[in-house]
Amino acid sequence: MTTPFSFSLHHTDGQARTGEITTSRGVIRTPAFMPVGTAGTVKAVQMRDVEATGADIILGNTYHLMLRPTAERVAKFGGLHKFSTWKGPILTDSGGFQVMSLAQMRKLTEKGVEFRSHIDGSKHMLTPERSIEIQCLLGADIQMQLDECPPFPITEEASLESLELSLRWAQRSKDAFADMAGPHQALYGIVQGSVFEDQRKRSAESLQEIGFPGYSVGGLAVGEGREQMFRVLDFTTPVLPKDKPRYLMGVGKPLDLVGAVERGIDMFDCVLPTRSGRHGQAWTWDGPLNLKNAKFVDDETPLDPDSDCPASRDYTKGYLNHLFRAGEYLGPMLLSWHNLDFYQRLMAAMRAAIAEDRFAQFAAEFRARHREKS
Structure with missing residues (x-):
């Protein structure tokens, strides 16, 4: 039926x-x-x-x-x-x-x-x-x-x-x-x-x-x-x-x-998560990161060690920086995947906050932490 x-x-x-x-x-x-x-x-x-x-x-x-x-x-x-x-x-x-x-x-x-x-x-x-x-x-x-x-x-x-x-x-x-x-x-x-x-x-x-x-x-x-x-x-x-x-x-x-x-x-x-990913921008809890930036060349940390998404957890920012500088297709693929995962984790966090009557607190803390320019 x-x-x-x-x-x-x-x-x-x-x-x-x-x-x-x-x-x-x-x-x-x-x-x-x-x-x-x-x-x-x-x-x-x-x-x-x-x-x-x-x-x-x-x-x-x-x-x-x-x-x-x-x-x-x-x-x-x-x-x-x-x-x-x-x-x-x-x-x-x-x-x-x-x-x-x-x-x-x-x-x-x-x-x-x-x-x-x-x-x-x-x-x-x-x-x-x-x-x-x-x-x-x-x-x-x-x-x-x-x-x-x-x-x-x-x-x-x-x-x-x-x-x-x-x-x-x-x-x-x-x-x-x-x-x-x-x-x-x-x-x-x-x-x-x-x-x-x-x-x-x-x-x-x-x-x-x-x-x-x-x-x-x-x-x-x-x-x-x-x-x-x-x-x-x-x-x-x-x-x-x-x-x-x-x-x-x-x-x-x-x-x-x-x-x-x-x-x-x-x-x-x-379209923002995948469009950003194709251009080297990763969305994170702290705001967007431009992975093409030279400051990430030697960065050995992943985008999000707490994520279950391999793109967020398993690759260093230094490696992602290398992929974009080398023009490798894998760079846009990994960042697009990461960005979609971040967006879904954000939605899940909002659903949980609403269900627990703490959405105002969640929103205030997110705004305090998230910076759109990086």
């Missing part, structure tokens, strides 16, 4: 929450960080190693997979799970953000977005219906409505116009999902409204009238800065239902995650 999607809230500590999302492919412990598998792979890390870090779910990308190798081809392989060998739940985004940020010659209409591929210039049309069709072909357990992700800064008038379009697309996405998806799959609505309080509330309330099993906060981490992002969350999450998961899209640095959990967010994704 297929397990239906559900969310159970286990404990709250202030606004911070811990719980579980149940899917047919496994349970997602929240707060959860989703490693990003843009093109069917978490860059530079094998799926078995992603799983070993403690990740319960990964993210796939509709835009990239529709262009290459195509969603239809992935479906012939049995869906994204079999294609990539990831056995747990997969969340797919709608492709809307990438169309706005990567695609060429975009034309936005009520119907959808017409664009040319950044890969080969081929012409495509992404509508709410086509986005859902692609996500269903991929076999995603959690899917996203198609929305327009507006730029920042933006005027109130332009933001409102974009918000209204996203709400109309939300209804169309839900209608298409009802026709195409299975009973074990779920569709999230996406709250927009830039940094405007009245618009965020309007978006959240309107999406709840349409009705979704989960709600995402989109349109942040696009240049508004951490203080402004937290301000938006301060007035947005209280408007969202307490019995549904809340997903902050595209965020972020460790301090972003702690601050957002503090404000009631349950789910996150970001």
Whole structure:
């Protein structure tokens, strides 16, 4: 029997929450960080190693997979799970953000977005219906409505116009999902409204009238800065239902995650752990380290002797420094693996702190220790 999607809230500590999302492919412990598998792979890390870090779910990308190798081809392989060998739940985004940020010659209409591929210039049309069709072909357990992700800064008038379009697309996405998806799959609505309080509330309330099993906060981490992002969350999450998961899209640095959990967010994704790893940056409890720096040439200590992850525990900083200076592929692979492990250890530590009613203390101690510049 297929397990239906559900969310159970286990404990709250202030606004911070811990719980579980149940899917047919496994349970997602929240707060959860989703490693990003843009093109069917978490860059530079094998799926078995992603799983070993403690990740319960990964993210796939509709835009990239529709262009290459195509969603239809992935479906012939049995869906994204079999294609990539990831056995747990997969969340797919709608492709809307990438169309706005990567695609060429975009034309936005009520119907959808017409664009040319950044890969080969081929012409495509992404509508709410086509986005859902692609996500269903991929076999995603959690899917996203198609929305327009507006730029920042933006005027109130332009933001409102974009918000209204996203709400109309939300209804169309839900209608298409009802026709195409299975009973074990779920569709999230996406709250927009830039940094405007009245618009965020309007978006959240309107999406709840349409009705979704989960709600995402989109349109942040696009240049508004951490203080402004937290301000938006301060007035947005209280408007969202307490019995549904809340997903902050595209965020972020460790301090972003702690601050957002503090404000009631349950789910996150970001390319930062693997992108940083490919460029020689390791995230640690004390902040980021640039392993390319000459000060690590003779450093005989590992990144984290207390970790169970081999990349964190078994290799010295001096060796990692050597790998990057020598241009060896193993350097980005090990740091990406380490960074994913650190992010999962951070999420586990936050879940434990919430369950034990000491999250405020944990957050204060983390902020005192973690320095973003190194």
